Amino acid sequence: MDAAVDAARRVADAASRRAAEVDHPGGFPEADVEALREAGLLAAPLRGQDGGIGLGTAPGSLHALLTVLRTVGRGSLPLGRLYEGHVNALLLIDQFGTDAQRSRWAADARDGHLFGVWNTEIPADGVRYTVDRDRVRVEGAKTFASGCAHVTRPLVPGALGDGWQMAVLPLDTLDATVEPEWWQAEGMRASQSGRVDVSGTTVGTGALLGTPGDYLREPAFTGGSIRFAAVQLGGAEALARAARAHLARLGRTDHAGQQARFGQITTALETGALWLLGASRLMDPPAGTPDPEAVRAYAQMARTAIERVCLDVLEWTDRTVGARGLGAPGPSERVGRDLRLYLRQPDPDGAVEAAGAYALSHDARPLGSDL
């Protein structure tokens, strides 16, 4: 697992040097995805017999996965988002795939296919599956589909009867309408989180993964939010690095106000890293199975805490570099823009409410710090 973290560091350093080049509408970090493949990180979540190292799938590997995600996010938040989606799809395949599906999609991952999970949709225009003997008709579209013009194996949950059914679509063989231009956000431009309309396509029933409802199965569904929090924390670390470099360039590291602020920044970043450590200990304990309710509550607490860390670091690094340091193209401006948007994940109020409801209905709070 240490080798994966080292590899992530190398990929992240290169991605950070290239990030400004792909920060435009329609941009995409193609060279960095290729670097992930070359470093073995696209295959890393696969089991050993499938050519991976079980990163995030083998017991005891969650902290390494979160460290890899944080590191990739530090290099580039769009790349971190794409890698997180790829990992999420492989984890779901590992959990719910048949042996034949696992080995088929493992071969695709080894061959460099990029996976993703495209769940978000406009309900009236959402994806629907209809099974007709051994074929599945697909109608509807997904929005916020990260890597829309480059992901060739999206895991696409959609309606099947009354249920929510996963399918892994071979997008490179389907006549889908892919709209990267739908993505007109100010931040995360290179994540290319556009719209994909798969209406009128058909796939074999072998594309269906698991049974209806598996995608939303707890505690994995809510617990998975720890992965986007790890990427977000990497973005905050990138802001701190950029601010430190800016101060060093201006010879301002001796300034007491800046030092005090850096004390806050570094404390906040370590708080975030400790939440990742606590989450790993609680969700991936050395022995036994964690309590599902505690996993959900802890993920919601960790996500909430790391969002706060990131918002604080955003404010403090803005103050540190000032207007002079926030010009484009520059890392403080770009990463700040990316992080501000990427922090907007589903239902943040619901997450903190659920953590509170757990605390009010249990005698003990979930402890990742005391195992």
Ligand SMILES: Cc1cc2nc3c(=O)[nH]c(=O)nc-3n(C[C@H](O)[C@H](O)[C@H](O)COP(=O)(O)OP(=O)(O)OC[C@H]3O[C@@H](n4cnc5c(N)ncnc54)[C@H](O)[C@@H]3O)c2cc1C
């Ligand atoms: C860069 C980026 C890439 C993404 N990539 C993908 C992807 O590849 N695949 C994918 O599936 N999704 C993707 N998403 C979408 C993401 O998973 C979320 O769906 C999206 O970010 C939700 O953001 P939101 O702020 O609109 O959330 P919301 O949940 O709508 O939250 C907005 C606000 O409304 C509140 N709220 C929530 N529910 C209610 C309610 N019922 N009534 C009133 N208020 C409510 C929240 O607490 C919050 O204050 C991506 C998003 C981003 C930003």
